[in-house]
Amino acid sequence: MKLTLRMVLRLIFGDEYMRLLLHTSSDNPGVNGLPHSSVDILNSEGNLATRRWYDADGRAVRDVDMTNHGNPKIHSEWPHEHFWDWSSGIPVRS
Numbered sequence: 001m002k003l004t005l006r007m008v009l010r011l012i013f014g015d016e017y018m019r020l021l022l023h024t025s026s027d028n029p030g031v032n033g034l035p036h037s038s039v040d041i042l043n044s045e046g047n048l049a050t051r052r053w054y055d056a057d058g059r060a061v062r063d064v065d066m067t068n069h070g071n072p073k074i075h076s077e078w079p080h081e082h083f084w085d086w087s088s089g090i091p092v093r094s
């Protein structure tokens with residue numbers, strides 16, 4: 001088996017690091033990330049579902065959803081934005 005650079009990095013740093021490094025994820029990356037970073041969240045088919053941005057403290061601040069969640073009545077436009085409100089201490093997505 002031939003080792004690729006990506007495989008070596010994964011062996012050294014583990015899946016979690018690779019996920020942050022590559023800024024893509026097929027799992028929900030959660031509300032905390034690297035400061036001033038963004039992550040592309042992929043759906044089960046590997047297509048871009050959501051792009052999420054993190055602020056200086058690594059807190060999610062903005063999502064852009066690329067789909068209407070299968071619900072065009074509620075989401076008549078896509079892509080569309082959601083914002084994260086941290087004022088209560090518990091992150092709430094608009």
Ligand SMILES: [Zn+2]
Nearest residue numbers: 065069080082
């Ligand atoms: Zn949405």
